[in-house]
Amino acid sequence: MGQFRMLVVDDEAVIRDGLRRILEGEGFFVETCVSGHSAIESLHAREFDLIVTDLKMPGMNGIEVLKAVKTLQPEAPVIIITGYATVDTAVEAMKNGAVDYIAKPFTPEQLLQKIDRALEQRVLLMEELNRTKDAISSQHGFGLFVGQSKEMQKVYHRIMQVAATDSTVLVTGESGTGKELVARAIHQSSPRNGKPFVAVDCSSLAENLLESELFGHVKGAFTGAVLAKTGLFKVADGGTLFLDEVSNISLSTQAKLLRVLQERLVTPIGGTQPVPINIHLVAATNRNLRTMVGEGTFREDLFFRLNIIPIELPPLRERKGDIPLLISHFLKKFTAAMGKNIRGIAPDAMALLETYDYPGNVRELENTIERAVVLAGGEVIHKDDLELSPDSPGAPELHGMEEGYVPHTSDELKEMKRHIRDQAVEGIEKAFVMGALERNNWNITRAAEETGILRPNFQGMLKRLGISVKAQMEK
Secondary structure, rough: OOOOEEEOOOOHHHHHHHHHHHHOOOOEEEEEOOOOOHHHHHHHOOOOOOOEEEEEOOOHHHHHHHHHHHHOOOOOOOEEEEEEOOOHHHHHHHHHHOOOOEEOOOHHHHHHHHHHHHHHHHHHHHHHHHHHHHHHHHHOOOOOOOOOOOOHHHHHHHHHHOOOOOEEEEOOOOOOHHHHHHHHHHHHOOOOOOOOOEEEOOOOOOHHHHHHHEHHHHHHOOOOOOEEEEEEEEEOOOOEEEEOOOOOHHHHHHHHHHHOOOOOOOHOOOOOOEEEOOEEEEEEOOOHHHHHHHHOOOOOHHHHHHHHHHOOOHHHHHHHHHHHHHHHHHHHHHHHOOOOOOOOEEEHHHHHHOOOOOHHHHHHHHHHHHHHHHHHOEEEEEHHHHHHOOOOOOOOOOOOOOOOOOOHHHHHHHHHHOOOOHHHHHHHHHHHHHHHHHOOOHHHHHHHHHHHHOOHHHHHHHHHHHHHHHHHOOO
């Protein structure tokens, strides 16, 4: 049958070993996995010509593996093996893209016959994938993105692949790279585009408020719950729910979120009746969740549940070929909005824009062009209009802020962080928090109120920065 690479997924060692012997006996290269999670890791690492997976497995079942395959490697046919030979499971498997279905017990000849047919169909799947790629190459940005670089083409390709599925997506990338745009593009390119798109910033709400927002609550569930509230999981029913900055969710809320994703049921706070939900979940973070798992601040099982389909957004400094397109786009946008007649950008200004490092990524470039359009006194934007420091690309001057300035409010802190590289931010945050505490005699509640930050989030900053109020007061 040729030197094809096969992936076998089954939690039972005797089945895995048996399938390996059968397939290797026919000349296939065979890789085996004990779970759906480890299969996803293998699918990220290398390509396969065919996947054989058991249906009933703990943690992640064969249908979920199938959905991941159809997104990560759509050209690879999938055969589902199960001991539960019912019409319903066969229909579900075929509906989700399996090329065939075989029930235990089966003979090696029966399996090999199905594999032979599946590999023949692979040619048709490859042709379909190529047509998808051609469509992608003619749709630069899906109306939301600007960019034609190789790095962004990969992102567009992945968006098109995942949009037709219900597989959970984890979008990663630095601040300002456009993670919410990815979520919106997935939604708009999907069959769910006529249903709600609901975005939740997980970093902006205290733990109890976030749970109420996500899951809802019944009347009288807690003090102040004078009316019942429909949670955003239910508001997004039929559509897409985008959880931004998912890394900021507490461990207790993570456990509840995991249960909802596993069961596809939501129980409002104070309620007893679970409510079914039908959503496509897209989560996003600018932090490394694998590192957080190792530190014990993020649940490993939730990470695996979220990381079915990863999409990593490149920073702007890694796709500088897109900068002229982005500049042109933002220039048209802001000159039209402000009614200014600006013909273009002077060579020295363009040279600076193309060599600058953009720690704030596309968002920073957009803000830079907006500022330049406002400040430009003529029909051409000059270098001085940009207010970027040419001597230290990636570390712009903080205009209007004297050296040693410490922000006093959360908005001022955000403005400074927007201008400064990630490695410098922690020092600014520490000075910000310490200043607020000192001005309020080390009272956490008053310091949080002064800075405009919710008390639980302020306490989270203290913990992350290693600041102990008790230790400071004892000095």
